[in-house]
Amino acid sequence: MPRPRFYRRVAGSPFCTVFKPAGIPVGSLAEILLTLDEFEAIRLADYEGKYQDQAAEAMHISRQTFGRIIESAHKKISQALVQGKAIRIEGGEVEVQGMRTFSCLDCRHTWNEPYGTGFPGNCPACRGLRFGRADSGTGLRRGRRGGFRGGQNQG
Numbered sequence: 001m002p003r004p005r006f007y008r009r010v011a012g013s014p015f016c017t018v019f020k021p022a023g024i025p026v027g028s029l030a031e032i033l034l035t036l037d038e039f040e041a042i043r044l045a046d047y048e049g050k051y052q053d054q055a056a057e058a059m060h061i062s063r064q065t066f067g068r069i070i071e072s073a074h075k076k077i078s079q080a081l082v083q084g085k086a087i088r089i090e091g092g093e094v095e096v097q098g099m100r101t102f103s104c105l106d107c108r109h110t111w112n113e114p115y116g117t118g119f120p121g122n123c124p125a126c127r128g129l130r131f132g133r134a135d136s137g138t139g140l141r142r143g144r145r146g147g148f149r150g151g152q153n154q155g
């Protein structure tokens with residue numbers, strides 16, 4: 001009997017999906033696959049410094065599951081560093097929260113912010129205040145306006 005699938009909530013896709021050691025031809029480079037839930041666990045716990053139970057809550061999973069995911073993520077990253085492998089970030093059983101893309105007019109930096117976190121205070125790269133939405137709403141899947149059209153009167 002298959003286990004039910006639990007989708008882990010992640011805030012978005014990583015800025016960059018492949019990291020590779022410099023100076024090694026791609027053909028002879030081994031790759032380690034880091035799933036998006038593992039990436040998110042690293043982002044929450046290591047990058048943002050959240051406690052594991054907070055991070056688990058943010059991803060809608062149990063603390064035990066979170067512990068397993070981050071352990072696996074740390075192991076993979078250590079292998080990449082020690083053995084000189086590339087890291088590709090993709091896949092995993094995740095539900096990606098919509099992201100908004102912002103672009104800075106001063107330094108041309110673009111970055112993503114999840115929905116529901118408010119308008120960012122300033123550009124994370126140059127701390128400038130002249131920036132705006134760069135995605136014109138493409139990040140959010142919208143419902144069709146005007147409700148249902150036809151199909152209701154099948155006679």
Ligand SMILES: [Zn+2]
Nearest residue numbers: 104107123126
């Ligand atoms: Zn900037």
